[in-house]
Amino acid sequence: MATPAVTRPRPTRGHGPSPRTETTLRIVAPVAVGLLVLGAWQFLVSVVGVSDYLLPSPASIIEEFAAYWPSIASAMLITGANSLVGLVIGSVLGIALAALAARWRPVDRMSAPVVASLAVVPIVALAPVLNSMFGADSQFGRQAIAALASFVPVFINTLRGFRQTTPVHRELMRAYAATPGQVLRTLTLPTARPFILTGIRIASSLAVISALVAEYFGGPRGGLGSLISTSAASSAYARAWAYVVASIALGLLFYLVTLGLERMLQRRAPQAGGRP
Amino acid sequence: MSGQTGFREARAADAAVEISGVDKVFETRSGQVQALDTIELTVAAGEFVSLIGPSGCGKSTLMRIIADLDEPTGGTLAVFGKSARQARLDQEYGIAFQQAGLLPWRTVAANVALPLELHGVASAARASRVAELLEMVGLSDFADRYPDQLSGGMQQRVAIARALAEQPRLLLMDEPFGALDEMTREKMQTELVRISAETGAAVVFVTHSIPEAVFLSDRVVVMSPRPGRVREIVPMRLGTDASARAARTEELREERSFFEMVTAVREALHGSPVATGPRGVEHR
Amino acid sequence: MTDTGVRETSAVTDAAAMTPARDIRPPRRPGGPGRVRRGFAQWAWGLAGLLVVVLVWEGYKLLGPADGVVVGGARVLPRTTDLAMPHVWEMIGRLAEPVTRSPSAQPLWLVVALAALTTLGIAAAGWLVGVVVGVGLALVMQRWRIAEWGILPWIVLSQTVPLIAFAPVVKSWGSRVEIGAFEWQDWMSVALIASYLAFFPIAIGALKGLQSPDRIHTELMQSYAAGYWQTLVKLRLPAAVPYLLPALRLGAANAVIGAVVAEVSTGLQGGIGRILIQFAGQASGDPAKAWGPIFGAIVLGLVAAGSVALLGVILKDYRRTEEAA
Numbered sequence: 113m114a115t116p117a118v119t120r121p122r123p124t125r126g127h128g129p130s131p132r133t134e135t136t137l138r139i140v141a142p143v144a145v146g147l148l149v150l151g152a153w154q155f156l157v158s159v160v161g162v163s164d165y166l167l168p169s170p171a172s173i174i175e176e177f178a179a180y181w182p183s184i185a186s187a188m189l190i191t192g193a194n195s196l197v198g199l200v201i202g203s204v205l206g207i208a209l210a211a212l213a214a215r216w217r218p219v220d221r222m223s224a225p226v227v228a229s230l231a232v233v234p235i236v237a238l239a240p241v242l243n244s245m246f247g248a249d250s251q252f253g254r255q256a257i258a259a260l261a262s263f264v265p266v267f268i269n270t271l272r273g274f275r276q277t278t279p280v281h282r283e284l285m286r287a288y289a290a291t292p293g294q295v296l297r298t299l300t301l302p303t304a305r306p307f308i309l310t311g312i313r314i315a316s317s318l319a320v321i322s323a324l325v326a327e328y329f330g331g332p333r334g335g336l337g338s339l340i341s342t343s344a345a346s347s348a349y350a351r352a353w354a355y356v357v358a359s360i361a362l363g364l365l366f367y368l369v370t371l372g373l374e375r376m377l378q379r380r381a382p383q384a385g386g387r388p
Numbered sequence: 389m390s391g392q393t394g395f396r397e398a399r400a401a402d403a404a405v406e407i408s409g410v411d412k413v414f415e416t417r418s419g420q421v422q423a424l425d426t427i428e429l430t431v432a433a434g435e436f437v438s439l440i441g442p443s444g445c446g447k448s449t450l451m452r453i454i455a456d457l458d459e460p461t462g463g464t465l466a467v468f469g470k471s472a473r474q475a476r477l478d479q480e481y482g483i484a485f486q487q488a489g490l491l492p493w494r495t496v497a498a499n500v501a502l503p504l505e506l507h508g509v510a511s512a513a514r515a516s517r518v519a520e521l522l523e524m525v526g527l528s529d530f531a532d533r534y535p536d537q538l539s540g541g542m543q544q545r546v547a548i549a550r551a552l553a554e555q556p557r558l559l560l561m562d563e564p565f566g567a568l569d570e571m572t573r574e575k576m577q578t579e580l581v582r583i584s585a586e587t588g589a590a591v592v593f594v595t596h597s598i599p600e601a602v603f604l605s606d607r608v609v610v611m612s613p614r615p616g617r618v619r620e621i622v623p624m625r626l627g628t629d630a631s632a633r634a635a636r637t638e639e640l641r642e643e644r645s646f647f648e649m650v651t652a653v654r655e656a657l658h659g660s661p662v663a664t665g666p667r668g669v670e671h672r
Numbered sequence: 673m674t675d676t677g678v679r680e681t682s683a684v685t686d687a688a689a690m691t692p693a694r695d696i697r698p699p700r701r702p703g704g705p706g707r708v709r710r711g712f713a714q715w716a717w718g719l720a721g722l723l724v725v726v727l728v729w730e731g732y733k734l735l736g737p738a739d740g741v742v743v744g745g746a747r748v749l750p751r752t753t754d755l756a757m758p759h760v761w762e763m764i765g766r767l768a769e770p771v772t773r774s775p776s777a778q779p780l781w782l783v784v785a786l787a788a789l790t791t792l793g794i795a796a797a798g799w800l801v802g803v804v805v806g807v808g809l810a811l812v813m814q815r816w817r818i819a820e821w822g823i824l825p826w827i828v829l830s831q832t833v834p835l836i837a838f839a840p841v842v843k844s845w846g847s848r849v850e851i852g853a854f855e856w857q858d859w860m861s862v863a864l865i866a867s868y869l870a871f872f873p874i875a876i877g878a879l880k881g882l883q884s885p886d887r888i889h890t891e892l893m894q895s896y897a898a899g900y901w902q903t904l905v906k907l908r909l910p911a912a913v914p915y916l917l918p919a920l921r922l923g924a925a926n927a928v929i930g931a932v933v934a935e936v937s938t939g940l941q942g943g944i945g946r947i948l949i950q951f952a953g954q955a956s957g958d959p960a961k962a963w964g965p966i967f968g969a970i971v972l973g974l975v976a977a978g979s980v981a982l983l984g985v986i987l988k989d990y991r992r993t994e995e996a997a
Contacts, residue, residue: 141822142821142823145826218720221717222717222718222724224717225721229973231925233925233973234929234969234973236933237932237948240962241963244956246740250747324836329936329948329952337837340837340841343840356837360837
């Protein structure tokens with residue numbers, strides 16, 4: 113659908129920045145916004161005098177972070193492990209079921225509404241009963257929540273990826289009299305790969321979020337989520353924020369690792385289907 | 389609107405488009421690209437001029453500069469004696485692109501009405517004008533359809549009706565039939581000849597089809613690429629006034645004079661570059 | 673107007689925020705004789721899918737070992753006792769029974785429904801705030817590219833981190849913030865969390881939508897000498913509808929999740945989050961009861977997303993491109 117106009121080099125106009133300035137601004141602008149927010153935050157706390165329970169100062173959060181580092185580290189390990197287990201299980205199940213759905217139409221028709229519903233319901237509501245199903249001392253309830261949450265985007269993206277093969281390629285394979293296994297190896301999987309990886313990347317964030325939130329619903333203590341709520345309940349707000357910072361770091365870690373994985377695998381094999 | 393009409397009459401002597409020494413340089417990440425180099429061209433009021441040339445010769449860019457969608461890097465440009473910007477603000481031209489560019493959520497009638505709506509034409513006047521335009525392009529029965537329910541040729545006719553909505557004295561068309569099949573294309577060309585004769589508007593028509601340029605135009609401007617230059621302006625002997633234009637019919641496509649003109653344009657396009665043009669490419 | 677039709681939003685944006693939303697496919701072309709039958713078939717297949725889930729549950733309960741499957745000290749499959757896995761019919765039957773033994777007790781389903789309505793109200797308030805802020809921010813980012821460059825990376829980044837972790841912290845605002853006659857209510861903490869979960873997908877979807885018009889359309893408006901507002905109303909907003917609807921739906925689902933989680937972590941009374949915890953606490957004596965609020969939460973999510981889908985039916989003329997594409 114691209115018009116010829118689109119492929120033409122972007123015209124410079126009187127009020128548009130040159131390509132070089134644009135590259136610079138794209139880096140400078142977000143940094144500036146970040147610094148501005150941080151500055152405004154510190155200003156609110158130290159000059160305007162916003163109370164601690166509303167907004168602790170960045171400095172005091174860093175202090176608490178350093179002071180409680182051992183407990184933060186072990187909490188990150190627990191929540192991180194739950195997220196990782198959930199992500200792996202969810203991704204494997206998602207890819208497997210998507211492959212079935214792509215292969216057999218009835219599976220697709222039965223799973224589509226269920227998955228679509230799963231995408232909009234609060235999965236974490238299952239946390240309390242999962243705790244009683246697996247035992248109150250088990251982390252598996254949280255891992256199951258993370259797995260369910262990861263399953264949805266992986267399934268959806270994988271299925272879409274499997275559908276990306278173009279008729280011309282399929283007909284080419286048919287003309288070569290390729291076996292189903294060959295078609296899978298040389299056409300379907302390479303086409304679907306970028307989609308699968310995108311699904312896993314989205315799932316990675318969801319896995320951390322779900323594993324963490326599931327801790328609010330009871331079960332064994334020691335993870336980031338339960339420590340945030342205990343700290344907040346005992347009015348140690350700066351400490352609660354320190355744990356929040358740790359969970360943000362954990363979320364970022366998961367995201368960046370999966371993003372790196374995606375980039376690495378994509379570079380080795382330039383994507384066949386392209387992004388939707 | 390009446391004041392504007394008076395103004396138009398006062399400046400009727402102006403040429404539709406006057407281009408002199410227009411340059412265009414694009415800044416890209418990989419450096420500068422000279423798209424147009426000292427273009428000289430005048431389009432008289434009511435004249436049909438085609439711009440033809442291979443890809444990258446800057447014909448579309450030239451049209452976009454006339455439309456004030458791009459700004460020239462150098463040189464001067466007047467549309468009916470005004471700056472291109474003023475001409476755009478005064479809605480002196482109507483425009484049609486290669487893609488019909490209809491808004492998918494509007495019916496055919498609402499698409500044609502869009503420019504009228506934007507410029508505050510009352511709804512009754514709008515409705516009657518839209519009916520008239522759809523009649524002209526033969527789509528009266530399709531007023532309430534949506535663009536996705538029309539064929540490519542029909543969509544393009546809607547786009548032409550939309551371009552004509554405000555009775556512009558200048559019509560800018562960027563390969564409007566480029567995406568159509570050959571048969572639809574010929575039909576559309578015949579209709580365009582009829583419509584332009586009816587409205588008496590000047591047309592600047594970008595194409596890369598030689599027969600299309602020959603069939604439609606009073607003059608064909610042949611351009612060469614990198615940098616975009618006017619290589620030659622070939623006058624057509626196919627009749628230049630509106631009545632002669634109306635006489636251009638399907639039969640013309642089979643006449644000897646038509647083929648002679650096609651040959652003339654072909655030679656201008658493919659002929660030895662050193663012999664033509666004020667500044668050849670021998671230094672490159 | 674300096675818009676070049678091809679403004680690339682980063683691939684990250686695309687995937688992180690929009691992918692889950694776009695996948696819930698919009699209904700196909702409206703009208704047509706086969707539509708009713710197709711709609712019916714879809715429901716039938718969906719029910720079949722649900723039945724498979726139920727069969728797996730009951731099948732495992734029947735065949736699985738009572739103490740679950742333990743591999744290397746970790747239980748990987750659940751216990752199958754009635755306490756851990758009540759029969760599906762017991763869960764459903766329990767809905768009709770009174771919530772407690774007291775003679776004046778309301779039936780469970782009513783308690784769940786009332787709690788779900790409370791949560792829905794709070795989530796809706798949060799969603800509305802999210803819509804206003806999200807669309808507003810998208811308008812700013814569309815209008816000034818420098819704003820997009822400055823803000824969008826942060827929005828994308830915040831998508832990838834568990835911002836919901838703030839929920840217990842926001843609780844501390846309750847009844848301690850007073851601005852003039854305005855006093856911060858507990859439910860507002862919940863709505864606030866719901867709103868910031870709703871906001872991100874809406875901001876990104878709206879931005880993508882506002883930037884979606886093809887260059888040909890923006891130039892057409894430019895050739896009509898149409899100003900910013902005219903272009904916004906006649907072109908950008910209508911063109912944004914197909915992008916905005918899934919974003920709004922995702923936002924609604926997120927608002928419900930945020931509200932439920934926030935109710936749990938702030939301990940707000942009256943909503944479904946509270947009874948989720950409360951009834952789960954009674955599960956040792958009444959295992960089927962804990963499933964009531966879960967069904968409530970599921971219906972809540974579906975209703976929230978479904979209401980936005982209804983909006984899509986009203987705006988169907990603006991979604992023609994989805995079908996053409």
